[in-house]
Amino acid sequence: MKQTIIIMCGLLLFCLSLFISSSRAFQSDELLIEEEDLSSEGGFPDLAHIRSSSAQPPTTTTRKRYSESDQDSKIQFSLEHAFGDSEFSPAGIFNARLKTWNHGAQTLTKLRFSRNDFTEVEKEKFQNLLKGDDFYRIRLPSNVLSSPGREYVISSVKARCLPRESLDEHFVIHMEGVNILAVNYGAPGACPHPRQLQLPAKWSFKSHTVLKNSEQAPRAPVFSEDILGETAEGEVVPPPERSFWAKYWMYLIPLGLIVMNAITQAMNMPEEQGGGQAQQPGAAVQRGPTPAVRRR
Amino acid sequence: MAMAIRVFLLSLLFLSFADHSFSLYEDQAGLMDWHQQYIGKVKHAVFHTQKTGKKRVVVSTEENVIASLDLRHGQIFWRRVLGANDAIDGVDIVLGKYVITLSSEGSILRAWSLPDGQMVWESFLQGSKPSKSLLSVPINLTVDKDNVILVFGKGCLHAVSSIDGVVLWKKDFSAESIEAQQIIQPLGNDKIYVVGFVGSSQFDVYQINAKNGELIKHTSAVFPDGFFGEVLSVSSDMLVSLDSTKSILVTINFQNGEISFKKTHISDLFEDHSGIADILPSKLSGVFAVKINTLLVFIRVTAEGVLEVVDKINNAAAVSDALSFSEGQQAFALIEHVDGKVLLTLKCSHDWNNDLLKESVEVGHQRGLVHKVFINNYIRTDRSYGFRALIVMEDHSLLLLQQGATVWSREEGLASIVDVTVSELPVERAGVSVAKVEQNLFEWLKGHILKLKGTLMLASSEDIAAIQGMRLKSSEISKMTRDHNGFRKLLIVLTRAGKLYALHTGDGRVVWSLLLPSLRKSGSCEHPTGLSVYQWQVPHHHAMDENPSVLVVGRCGPNSDASAVLSFVDTYTGEELNSLGLVHSVAQIIPLPFTDSTEQRLHLLIDTDKHAHLYPRTSEAIDIFQREFSNIYWYSVEADNGIIRGHVLNRNCIGEVVDEFCFDSRELWSIVFPSESEKIIATVTRKLNEVVHTQAKVVADQDVTYKYISKNLLFVATATPKASGEIGTATPEEASLVVYLIDTVTGRILHRMAHYGSQGPVHAVFSENWVVYHYFNLRAHRYEMSIIEIYDQSRADNKDVWKLVFGKHNLTSPISLFSRPEVILKSQSYYFTHSVKTIAVTSTAKGITSKQLLIGTIGDQVLALDKRYLDPRRSVNPTQAEKEEGIIPLTDSLPIIPQSYVTHALKVENLRGIVTVPAKLESTTLAFAYGVDLFLTRMAPSRTYDSLTEDFSYALLLITIVVLIAAIFVTWVLSERKELQDKWR
Known part of the structure; x- marks a missing residue:
């Protein structure tokens, strides 16, 4: 649960409004038992808004691992991409720290991403994708320790979803320990349906990365007898006080009508009586008999 | 504390008010629902006809059902359904009053009371290694005046008392590594022979004392050619088997502990023989049957072990076990198919040329071949012997033949439904109205007297049944046309036997049935299995003159890479319109949301190589398909591998043959679960x-x-x-x-x-x-x-x-x-609280009505649970506004309200699936539950808010209106008169 909030903190950096709306889903539920906090590093404040200008040479596909301490070790895994049906080729490097917990579990923290810029050939390929409204595909190893693991996890998006000012991309990496279950790749915001052909102003990437672990399901509510008694006896919640109008409108409206009716009648009475004197020949005469009269 | 109890009682009260939407009165049961009981394909049958009284046959089936059927009408006297992994290996009757069943690979032996099916005793037989399980009930073998049941299972031979199920003695064979094939108990002898193979070429005989299980003698002999398959006992000391090449018959004589083999080439017996032989497992005395290609050869074994061919029959289908019907006389039944009819011949084992009986019976061509036959004898009125035969057909149906006619039949195929779909009935046309049944005055009077009796609670149970029958007849639920509310439909069900049935939702009768020719065993399709049924063509624009049709998908073989079979069936006539044997396999079938101009739905079949094939194969279909080409995605789940993949269509297949209906796919995404x-x-x-x-x-x-x-x-x-x-x-x-x-x-x-x-x-x-x-x-x-x-x-x-x-x-x-x-x-x-077999949800025509979950419970009933109970917004103290919205206060468990069992008092044995079908009336849905039994009912999750109930009294409404109008006139006249009088005053 807390992890999700932490992930949401990460989201906060680039999308504050989203945070407000989506964090609403995760509040309440004090029935949850807080699980051991797996990533207390304060989320991923460095969620890699790294331009590809600082990219490393694209040939580092192999994993480099050197341990600083017994607890944490640095780790690398590479992102690969493909244009349409083409073969996958390296596109960037993820750097992270592998944190080993006392109970043996391992999690990734402090994920950094360095994206390679498109080469000229790749630019051309990407433009072809844009023209054909085809898929831009990426893949990650399914295990960060022994790449590629069992198999690569693949994700794709229509190429026309990416270009804005620059090429905006958004990774959600679903982790389970050191395994990558899935990567969800796409535009950080909406991708409106009739996809227009639009070339990016700058051929550089603006990448956002989020790591997600599974959250714990809410437990079934447990009622013991004393809790039940307490809620029944203790806080007898008074119904929220409503305004006078909200409570009695059904009485007030007929009352008002009656009053109005009475007033008009009362106004007509003197008019009828004074009609003979013809002091006011105008409106009162034209108005004719009142409804009360007509009813008879 | 008192408060807590009060709150609890209050909530109980609330819940009891909250959900009565489905409960019905006792006399309403069976009006809107129907229930059919089946038993499944029969494996074994034992007749019980000796005593006077009810003649019955006890059967065990492939659905793990033991049932006692009435021999006169085929009704179920009683029925017991065992668990899913408790397959029955053998069934027999002992002491004339107990039915004995051996199940779970020879480890559970149960005795059931023959008259009513109550379990008398049950004994768990221990054993160490899996083996063939054999049940044998010797006729005259007694130990301490107790009849003994011999059971071989899990590598041990057990002698079990038939009175209380106590294991009298046990002989463990698990150390000997013998694969026991037969238990032979010669008549009037205290010895039991257990015969079997060790490895593939050694034959062993164990001679055991029947009184105490002591091993008397163990002999073994090696047959260098090796055996194939099983042995068949021909007489008390003679066995027949095949050698490993399946071309030599081996007779094994083990008399007096001496084992001798005798080989006979099949080609010696039978001149123009080619191919391989199989021994039929029918136990005939002195004779055995060998199947060579399509030919059935009966071979007699003489006392010296010499084989001689007795008869050759070309189109035989099934042979029964031998039945001894009088002193030393034994007979068996032979079934042949001649000109679409079933020819039943009863042969005497010892006198081949004398047929005891030869009858030709019409059983209908939609039943296929005869798979099994069981015979029973009776004494005719003229004191001669008569025979009746119980036959199991290819479509799993069960028939009793006697005196050249079908006495009764049971559609047991419906016990193994694979898939269900729905078809509308024909529209009622102006000229074709269903003739109203004229009732004479006497009938009419009788009916009303019966109804009166019913209301005055004077009716007997027979009368109540008659009243129910009348109600059913009057309420038009079984008409063969579409109704205004959409309650009458056809359920198209595909069974495991490859037969398609159309059931009427009104009363559950079979409107038509079709044994699909494309799903029958043939040369090109060795093991056909039906997979699923889809609505292929649902005419709306031409509903008056075009018939809807369904698509049946099957495959030739148990593996998913076997080639696929398609079949198109008209749902009004039940005729196969077309069938296709495909070259590719079928892993997934995707009905697309597009139809062509003839309102045929486009279907995409995905094969195991991830190619997509479009059906129907017309140019129009491909035009429609090309328009939506880039918007078609699908996914595949590799459950064993732990991978889910997403795919998109790419381009036409590249192969030797250009196929414009075949498309390549491309992997778009994958999710790899850590194994x-x-x-x-x-x-x-x-x-x-x-x-x-x-x-x-x-x-x-x-x-x-x-x-x-x-x-x-x-x-x-x-x-x-x-x-x-x-x-x-x-x-x-x-x-x-x-x-x-x-x-x-x-x-x-x-x-x-x-x-x-x-x-x-x-x-x-x-x-x-x-x-x-x-x-x-x-x-x-x-x-x-x-x-x-x-x-x-x-x-x-x-x-x-x-x-x-x-x-x-x-x-x-x-x-x-x-x-x-x-x-x-x-x-x-x-x-x-319950464990669950399946869950479904109600579906209505427009989706306005609130939903109920239909839960198939472990007790084979269907429980309706309101979706409101499963609302994530439930809280302990809902606010006033939330209460108005209908949010129920939070509880830790979901209530199980006895009135909300949709199946009321009935059970759908071995419940496997629940299908809900929306009716035209928005409030109502049809729920069909299937397992060994079938059950269909009409449900209204929020009550029938859009129609009056059937028992609504229109007469009372009319009378009220008439009385009111009359009252208005009377008072008007009266007031006029009064006014006149006032004016005159």
């Missing part, structure tokens, strides 16, 4: 034809939330591999269950949630924007049900009325799944 911690145990999607009325949901305080409604959501549940077995095999610490909601177009994981300390089996149902799933919580030692609801946040801003007025909303903008979804999820878990 050491997660294993896929359940995947569920929404029903394709589900209708959602509105996306908006008004919650408390006049607020609106928007449901996230996408047809492309997949619910996946994974469990740790350790905990994917049975409950109790894993500890709470090592078990966990993870559930996923996955968008199948982009592969996005919308939600991922772990239930620690929980495990499967998971049963789930997905509808609208919610998914409900059922699993076991190991920590709480209870079953739980959880709900996840998904709401769309991208549309949440459209609450402002002015935005709607000025059109500044995004409600009509198209949704692209490539956008990042803004969803919120709500979830909650509740305890649920």
Whole structure:
């Protein structure tokens, strides 16, 4: 649960409004038992808004691992991409720290991403994708320790979803320990349906990365007898006080009508009586008999 | 404390008021529902006709049912359904009063009382290694005046007392590595012979004392050519088997402990022999039957072991066991198919040329070949011997033949339904009205007297049945035309035997049935299996003159890479319109949401190589398909591998033959579950034809939330591999269950949630924007049900009325799944007492009516549970506004209200599936539950708010109106008169 909030903190950096709306889903539920906090590093404040200008040479596909301490070790895994049906080729490097917990579990923290810029050939390929409204595909190893693991996890998006000012991309990496279950790749915001052909102003990437672990399901509510008694006896919640109008409108409206009716009648009475004197020949005469009269 | 009790009672009271929407009165049972009982394909049959009284036959079936059937009418006297993995190996009758069954690979022996089916005793037979299980009831073998049942199972021979099931003695053969084939008990002898093979070429005989199980003698001999398959006992000391090449018959004589083999080439016996032989397992005395290609050869064995061919029959189908019917005389039945008829011949074992009986019976061509035959004898009125035969057909139906006619038949194919779909009935045409049955005055009077008796509670049970029958007749539910409310439909069901039935929803009768020719065993298709049924053509524009049709998909063989078979069947006439034997396999069938000009639905068949094949194969279909080509995505689940992949169509297949209806696919996304911690145990999607009325949901305080409604959501549940077995095999610490909601177009994981300390089996149902799933919580030692609801946040801003007025909303903008979804999820878990076999949800025509979950319980009943109980917004103290909305206060467990059992007092034995079909009337839905039994009922989850109930008194309404009008006139006249009088005054 807390992890999700932490992930949401990460989201906060680039999308504050989203945070407000989506964090609403995760509040309440004090029935949850807080699980051991797996990533207390304060989320991923460095969620890699790294331009590809600082990219490393694209040939580092192999994993480099050197341990600083017994607890944490640095780790690398590479992102690969493909244009349409083409073969996958390296596109960037993820750097992270592998944190080993006392109970043996391992999690990734402090994920950094360095994206390679498109080469000229790749630019051309990407433009072809844009023209054909085809898929831009990426893949990650399914295990960060022994790449590629069992198999690569693949994700794709229509190429026309990416270009804005620059090429905006958004990774959600679903982790389970050191395994990558899935990567969800796409535009950080909406991708409106009739996809227009639009070339990016700058051929550089603006990448956002989020790591997600599974959250714990809410437990079934447990009622013991004393809790039940307490809620029944203790806080007898008074119904929220409503305004006078909200409570009695059904009485007030007929009352008002009656009053109005009475007033008009009362106004007509003197008019009828004074009609003979013809002091006011105008409106009162034209108005004719009142409804009360007509009813008879 | 007192307060707590009061609160509890109050909540109980509330709940008892809350949900009576389905309960019905006793006399309403059977009016809107029907229930049919079946037993399945018969494996063994034992007749019990000696005593005076009820003549019966006890059968055991492939659905693990033991049943006692009435021989005169075929009705079920009693029936017991054993568990799913408790297959019956043998059945017999002892002492004339107990039915003995051996099940679970020879480890459970049970005795059932013959008259009423009560279990008398049960004994668990211990053994160490799996082996063939044999049940043998010797006729005259007694130990201490106790009849003995001999059971071989799990590598041990047991002698069990037939009175109380106590194991008298036990002989363990597991050390000897013998594969026992037969238990032979010569008449009038205290010796038992257990014969079997060790390896493939050594033959062993154990001679055992029947009184105490002591081994008397053990002899063995090696047959260097090796044996193939099983041995068949021809007489008390003679066995027949085949050698490993299946071309030599071996007779084995083991008299006096001496084993001698004698080989006979089949080609010696039988001149123009080619191919391989199989020995039929029918026990005939002195004779045995060998099947060579299509030819059946009867071979007699002389006392010296010499074989001689007695007869050759070309189109034989089945042979029964021998039956001894008088002093030393034995007979067996031989079934042949001649000119579409079944020819039943009873042969005398010793006198071949003398046929005891030869009858030709018409059984109807939709039943296929005879698979099994069992015979029984009786004494005719002229004191001669008569025979009756019970035959099991290719479509699993059971027939009793006697005196050249079919006495009764049972459609046992319906006990093994594979898939269900629905077809509309024909529209009622002006000229073709169903003639009204004229009733004479006497009948009419009698009916009314009966009804009067019923209301005065004077009616006997027979009268009540008659009243029910009259009600059924009068209520038009079984007419063969479409009705205004859409209650009358045809259920098209595909059974495991490859037979298609059309059942009328009104009374459940079989309107037509078709044994699909394309799903029958043939040279090109060795083991055909039916997979599923789809609506192929549903004419709306030409409903008057065109018939709807269904598509049946099957494959030739048990593996998924076997080639596929398609068959198109007219649902009004029950005729096969067309059939296709395909070259490719079929792994997935996707009905597309497009139809061509003849209203045939486009279907995409995905084969195991991930090629997509389009049907129907017309140029028009390909035109429609090309238009939507880039919008077709699908996914595949590799459950064993733990991978889910998403695919998109690419281009036409590249192959030797140009096929414009075949398309390559490209992998778009993949989700790889770590194999050491997660294993896929359940995947569920929404029903394709589900209708959602509105996306908006008004919650408390006049607020609106928007449901996230996408047809492309997949619910996946994974469990740790350790905990994917049975409950109790894993500890709470090592078990966990993870559930996923996955968008199948982009592969996005919308939600991922772990239930620690929980495990499967998971049963789930997905509808609208919610998914409900059922699993076991190991920590709480209870079953739980959880709900996840998904709401769309991208549309949440459209609450402002002015935005709607000025059109500044995004409600009509198209949704692209490539956008990042803004969803919120709500979830909650509740305890649920029952374990569950299947879950379904009601579906109505427009989706307005509130939903009920239909839960198939472990007791084979269907429980309707209101969806409101599974609302994630339930809280302990709902506010006033929430109460008005109908939110129920939070409880830790879901209530099980006895009145809400849809099946009321009935059981749907071995419940496997529940199908809901919307009626035209919005409030009503049809629920069809199938297993060994069938059950259909009409349900109204929010009561029938849009129609008057059937017992509504129109007469009372009319009388009231007439009385009111009369009263108006009377008072008018009176007041006129009074006024006149007043004026005159």
